Amino acid sequence: MNLSFSIYVLLSLVPTLTNIAFAVFVYFENPRSAVNRLWSLTIACLIPWGLGEVAMRSVNNFEIALVASRIGGIGFCIIPALFLHFSLAYCRLQHALQYRWLLPALYLPAIVFAVLQVSESLTQMISLSWGFVRTPSIAYPYYLIWLEILFGTGLYLCFRKFHRAETIFERKQTLFVILAVLIPLGAGSINDAILPLLGVETVRISVLSTTVTAGLITYAIVRYRLMALTPQATATSILDTMGDLLAVVDEKGVVQYTNSPFRRHVLDRKGEAALSIGDFMDGHTMLNTFAQLNTPQESKTVRIDYRTANGTIIPVSLVVSGIFDRGETIGYILLARDITEELRLQQDLHRATQERTADLKRYAISIQRVLEEERLRIARELHDDLCQRLTGMKLELLAIAPELPKSHQAAGKSLRNFIAQIRRMIVDVRRISYDLRPTSLDDFGLVTALKMLCSDFQRSHDLDVRFETTVNGTAFNNQQVEIALYRIAQEALSNAVLHGRAKQVCMRFSANQSIVKLTVEDDGAGMEPPEMRGRGLGLMDMRERAELLGGSFSITSKSSKGTRIHVEIPNEQIPI
Structure with a gap:
């Protein structure tokens, strides 16, 4: 009898101690996880139930056993509500808990059944050969229905999670949870609930079967580690990394x-x-x-x-x-x-771009300077060499002409024609030389050169050209500025004659210590933006000359309303 009594006590004591270990382990595996906390609390409710079973099987005093039965039974009254709560968290349906009625709907019946348990309306204690045990009372069928509904709902949620699992590890873990609930608790329910209702009294094994359930789910935590990786923990880990x-x-x-x-x-x-x-x-x-x-x-x-x-x-x-x-x-x-590093890289890139742009500008200015120097050399060669030779030829032919006999009239006519051609060649060579590099720009400065340019255009193109300025012939800080403005003025007058068919042109020139301004306006045909793109080379050359020297170029034109070109260039020494 003593040996049998000890075995029955151990059937409750060992599972209870094991449940204590499981509850502590699951909680500390991941204290921040709602799943772990709820499952640890569920296992914790098994502990007073198991301790009550140990007390009931260890003592012979009815009153002590009755107190242990009433208090210990509170644990299994709360377990169904905790299991469904755990299932909601495990299946990632925590948003359902936002409904304020849900938690009261879960735990109020548990409280009612706990009160019924204390009053022995749920279970009552009887004495059998192996000790005191609980047996169903008048309210037990209602508790059983409530238990089956909550456990069934929790299992349904787990079954749905099993089918929707995205990884094999999550599927295996969910299968462990389902089997852990179905098999041990199914056997315990049949032995401790169904058979007693049918009048068959057996050794109660529910504490042992629930310990098996706790062990299987705890194994799932250790083996697959998925339960610890709840959405909250996973998200926190991702956000922290x-x-x-x-x-x-x-x-x-x-x-x-x-x-x-x-x-x-x-x-x-x-x-x-x-x-x-x-x-x-x-x-x-x-x-x-x-x-x-x-x-x-x-x-x-x-x-x-x-x-x-x-x-x-x-x-x-x-x-x-x-x-x-x-x-x-x-x-x-x-x-x-x-974006500290990104801004630093942008600043470095901007600085490198500025330096590269400055280098390109200096290179372009040096190219312009070399071109102007080459033009000057060619202009001087034409004027001082070729033009002088042609003049010498003309003078020699003029000296020969009077010596021809009057009988050679045909030869005299040819000679006169030849002298006329030489005169035209001299004029053309001088014009080409002047266009390449006007001597007035070097001899008299920009203001006088612009005046002479306007006079030449007026004389050669039957055009009314006015030149307005308040600047004297003083030299400017940079010869490149003078050359650029002169070339821009040349191109603007050529455009007014060739493209605009203008009758009147007004050129305004002003300057001070910091900036030089040139404006050319005509009353010609004007042009729309598409036409400006068609005449791009001349306009582009003017714009480039101004911008290379740090200046600005603008053109305003409208069909039948003339054209206005305005240029501003800093009056400073440009490094070459």
């Missing part, structure tokens, strides 16, 4: 959550208690951005500076999106990327 700075704030701008990079770069050692957006950025700008977010699909990207706890400024590109609950804004997500 990302490089961007994440903060979640409420509708008033008070920080509710930050990831590890944010805490490392922005916060100090004191943490984030009572931190608001105004503590680390321009709060006014951010509140204005919040006001622009009206739907979950909207987001705004802004360039803003973060202030760290030690005062360092971090430039960031910030993406702001709203958090909505039933159409109401409850917070905002701030996802910032540190």
